Amino acid sequence: MLEHFALGAQIALxxxxxxxxxxxxxxxIIGGALPGISGSIAMALLLPLTFGMNPAVALMMLAGVYIGxxxxxxxxxxxxxxxxxxxxxxxxxxxxxLHKKGLSGKALGVSLITxxxxxxxxxxxxxxLAVPLSKLALAFGPPEYFALGVFGLALISSFVGRDxxxxxxxxxxxxxxxxxxxxxxxGTPRFTFxxxxxxxxxxxxxxxxxxxxVSEMFxxxxxSEAWAVIKGxxxxxxxxxxxxxxxxxxxxxxxVMGTIEGLLPGGGGAIAAFISYNEAKRxxxxxxxxxxxxxxxxxxxxxxxxxxxxTAMIPLLTFGIPGSNSAAIMLAAMLLHGISPGPxxxxxxxxxxxxxxxxxxVANIMMxxxxxxxxxxxxxxxxxxxxxxxxxxxxxxLVGAYSISNRMFExxxxxxTGLLGYGMRRFGFNILAMVLxxxxxxxxxxxxxxxxxxxxxxxxxxxxxxxxVALLTxxxxxxxxxxxxxxxxxxxxxxxxxxxxx
Amino acid sequence: MRRADLLIGIGLLAFAAFYFRQSFEIxxxxxxxxxxxxxxxxxxxxxxxxxxxxLIARSLRGRSDPAPLPSIRTNLLLWTLGxxxxxxxxxxxxxxxxxxxxxxxxxxxxxxxxxxxGLAGTAIGVTAALYLVFAQALKxxxxxxxxxx
Numbered sequence: 001m002l003e004h005f006a007l008g009a010q011i012a013l014x015x016x017x018x019x020x021x022x023x024x025x026x027x028x029i030i031g032g033a034l035p036g037i038s039g040s041i042a043m044a045l046l047l048p049l050t051f052g053m054n055p056a057v058a059l060m061m062l063a064g065v066y067i068g069x070x071x072x073x074x075x076x077x078x079x080x081x082x083x084x085x086x087x088x089x090x091x092x093x094x095x096x097x098l099h100k101k102g103l104s105g106k107a108l109g110v111s112l113i114t115x116x117x118x119x120x121x122x123x124x125x126x127x128x129l130a131v132p133l134s135k136l137a138l139a140f141g142p143p144e145y146f147a148l149g150v151f152g153l154a155l156i157s158s159f160v161g162r163d164x165x166x167x168x169x170x171x172x173x174x175x176x177x178x179x180x181x182x183x184x185x186x187g188t189p190r191f192t193f194x195x196x197x198x199x200x201x202x203x204x205x206x207x208x209x210x211x212x213x214v215s216e217m218f219x220x221x222x223x224s225e226a227w228a229v230i231k232g233x234x235x236x237x238x239x240x241x242x243x244x245x246x247x248x249x250x251x252x253x254x255x256v257m258g259t260i261e262g263l264l265p266g267g268g269g270a271i272a273a274f275i276s277y278n279e280a281k282r283x284x285x286x287x288x289x290x291x292x293x294x295x296x297x298x299x300x301x302x303x304x305x306x307x308x309x310x311t312a313m314i315p316l317l318t319f320g321i322p323g324s325n326s327a328a329i330m331l332a333a334m335l336l337h338g339i340s341p342g343p344x345x346x347x348x349x350x351x352x353x354x355x356x357x358x359x360x361x362v363a364n365i366m367m368x369x370x371x372x373x374x375x376x377x378x379x380x381x382x383x384x385x386x387x388x389x390x391x392x393x394x395x396x397x398l399v400g401a402y403s404i405s406n407r408m409f410e411x412x413x414x415x416x417t418g419l420l421g422y423g424m425r426r427f428g429f430n431i432l433a434m435v436l437x438x439x440x441x442x443x444x445x446x447x448x449x450x451x452x453x454x455x456x457x458x459x460x461x462x463x464x465x466x467x468x469v470a471l472l473t474x475x476x477x478x479x480x481x482x483x484x485x486x487x488x489x490x491x492x493x494x495x496x497x498x499x500x501x502x
Numbered sequence: 503m504r505r506a507d508l509l510i511g512i513g514l515l516a517f518a519a520f521y522f523r524q525s526f527e528i529x530x531x532x533x534x535x536x537x538x539x540x541x542x543x544x545x546x547x548x549x550x551x552x553x554x555x556x557l558i559a560r561s562l563r564g565r566s567d568p569a570p571l572p573s574i575r576t577n578l579l580l581w582t583l584g585x586x587x588x589x590x591x592x593x594x595x596x597x598x599x600x601x602x603x604x605x606x607x608x609x610x611x612x613x614x615x616x617x618x619x620g621l622a623g624t625a626i627g628v629t630a631a632l633y634l635v636f637a638q639a640l641k642x643x644x645x646x647x648x649x650x651x
Contacts, residue, residue, distance in 0.1 A: 052640065165556055169514060172550045176521060179546065183528075183539035190528050190539055221613065222579040223572050387613030388620055391606050392628045394586065399602075399632050402593075403642040411590050419583070426571060427506055445542045449535050457536045
């Protein structure tokens with residue numbers, strides 16, 4: 001394993017890699033701090049630029065954006081009471097109170113420092129868990145990969161968002177979109193409507209930019225209220241060592257919750273941040289300060305959401321199942337460069353995995369430095385006029401889409417999926433499930449057909465292998481659970497009504 | 503959201519039928535596997551049809567979330583969309599360097615920012631920045647249009 005780390009360090013510490021990571025972290029901080037641009041949107045916007053890069057460098061740069069955005073999101077949370085990313089939603093509560101008291105520098109400093117600690121700890125957790133787990137996945141053949149794909153889709157459809165049915169429809173639409181193009185087995189064109197534009201299928205990057213970023217721009221234009229602005233100057237006095245040491249309980253809580261959430265699919269740090277906030281309040285020596293400007297109230301959620309940056313990579317790297325928008329974008333970046341996650345990744349291209357490990361460690365340190373330097377310019381970023389920002393992002397998206405393969409078709413795909421994504425947001429559908437369907441469609445179909453080829457057409461192949469049968473059972477349970485729960489709640493409500501009536 | 507769900511369910515059902523019908527257009531090659539290229543799409547079409555029916559049934563039974571949708575600035579969205587489509591169509595004949603600043607200024611204006619500095623700054627600054635990144639650094643062949651020869 002040590003030689004693998006040496007290999008990873010060799011790639012991660014090259015000047016070009018360091019420069020790209022620095023740009024990535026800076027873009028992440030800016031993206032996170034721009035109201036309306038979340039970390040995953042910042043990552044999606046960067047995807048077209050990573051095409052020509054070495055895959056290891058592309059992944060490190062994207063991880064840098066992810067890490068930077070976690071701090072960037074807390075800047076808007078603290079200064080204008082708007083979470084820049086979903087993970088910073090809990091930071092708003094005490095961060096904004098501190099800002100009102102004139103302690104903005106302390107709040108931002110705590111967010112930055114606890115975030116860096118959380119991020120660095122998470123890299124160690126990532127290495128400690130991902131490497132052994134990847135060995136488990138060595139036993140995977142086509143039936144297991146098929147079952148895993150189905151399980152991943154079932155998880156995202158039912159746990160992200162509140163509506164299982166709409167989640168399932170979203171996932172199916174993604175899978176359907178993925179079938180357009182050339183059939184991976186026989187090479188015949190499918191759903192290309194006689195043209196040549198669709199022969200290579202719906203470009204993943206275009207679909208992701210449309211569904212994640214453009215849909216958000218449309219929503220901002222059509223529905224959002226005006227953004228808040230920072231008025232006047234603010235103090236940039238940083239927290240003292242004594243103040244930081246007092247935050248240790250809050251940070252430990254953040255680390256534990258962030259680790260658990262990273263391993264589970266769904267919230268992208270938001271849930272861990274809220275749970276950490278509540279737990280930190282319960283364990284605090286001064287719980288009465290929470291809600292009135294407690295530094296612990298900033299430290300706990302900010303540690304947690306930065307821990308998720310590392311731990312969310314565990315299911316992604318070992319099994320290829322992304323649990324959040326940002327992880328889904330990392331997966332797309334891997335597939336674009338012809339890398340499929342899973343045990344082969346660790347065996348065949350250790351330089352990519354270990355490069356990412358070392359890179360994420362370095363990126364966290366870069367975040368600390370860049371975050372400190374950005375304390376004052378942050379006002380200008382947060383106070384940007386919305387029309388200027390939205391126009392710039394739209395132009396960036398359109399030119400980026402064109403750059404994917406030097407043709408207009410992807411530009412139309414971006415606009416079409418953007419409009420579809422906005423409709424899905426509005427009517428409660430699940431964008432992540434759709435993206436996951438689009439990303440995993442190939443894996444699911446190919447492994448379904450490959451399994452049946454091996455078993456000579458006998459469908460029992462999925463039920464005679466222990467891992468495959470376990471995964472499919474979990475998938476079924478995941479899909480049925482919300483229905484069972486609903487039925488139980490209904491029965492309870494009915495029972496309550498009869499009791500009250502009598 | 504009940505009526506919306508009903509309409510979406512009907513739309514999805516129609517799409518599933520269309521997609522199922524289209525799967526018969528696939529010509530199966532010689533070098534195929536047992537299931538063939540049309541099996542998985544048909545499976546998906548049936549699953550989608552099932553989910554669409556469930557959505558329709560749910561909206562008719564009134565089990566959907568009755569929460570009202572947030573209000574929407576339809577005109578602004580349509581204007582933005584129209585301007586964007588016009589930009590994409592104009593990109594090839596006019597060229598990137600002419601169409602992009604016009605588009606940027608148009609969107610900034612549309613979204614209610616009227617200061618000349620903001621309009622011109624965004625139009626010129628973003629066009630130049632994207633040109634440097636994509637055309638110069640990444641060697642993307644952006645359409646030259648009128649400026650080309």
